[in-house]
Amino acid sequence: MTMTHYMSLLADNQPWNLILFMAIPVIFAETITVTEFILLFTRKLDGPLKTFNKVCSILAGLYFTGIFLYLFPTAFVPLTVNGEWHTWVDVVAVGFYLSGVFFLLPLALLELGLLGRKRTEEERLKLHFVLVSGFLVVAHIAMIFGMIDPEIVGGMAGMNH
Numbered sequence: 001m002t003m004t005h006y007m008s009l010l011a012d013n014q015p016w017n018l019i020l021f022m023a024i025p026v027i028f029a030e031t032i033t034v035t036e037f038i039l040l041f042t043r044k045l046d047g048p049l050k051t052f053n054k055v056c057s058i059l060a061g062l063y064f065t066g067i068f069l070y071l072f073p074t075a076f077v078p079l080t081v082n083g084e085w086h087t088w089v090d091v092v093a094v095g096f097y098l099s100g101v102f103f104l105l106p107l108a109l110l111e112l113g114l115l116g117r118k119r120t121e122e123e124r125l126k127l128h129f130v131l132v133s134g135f136l137v138v139a140h141i142a143m144i145f146g147m148i149d150p151e152i153v154g155g156m157a158g159m160n161h
Contacts, residue, residue, distance in 0.1 A: 061108020
């Protein structure tokens, strides 16, 4: 069975790559989501839980930006330039994984006050929820496509199998 590069990354250097590239970002996102639900349902928008949510949001955004800055030039670009993708499934898995930066970085910027300054508190809450939800969607798409054996889906012109 051929693995996607996403799955290969997670399988290499066990358990560290799995922890660094999947567990930490997903645990951050799930923690933010759970605390977000509590904050939205209770409407208690201050206190230790809000502070915890804010800290997790900032750390998640900065952490995942670091992952993106590491993997984009060391994995995505070489795989593309050298035509080493394992079919379109591989591109989807890695592409969706890396696209998480488009959700988590703005989440951190929102919490740091560098984004959404002119929005009301309710608009900021909505944006916050959309951003963390967006990350969870793209992360799960990456996981699903990352687990597919690329050989079963057929080829794509210009891609090695």
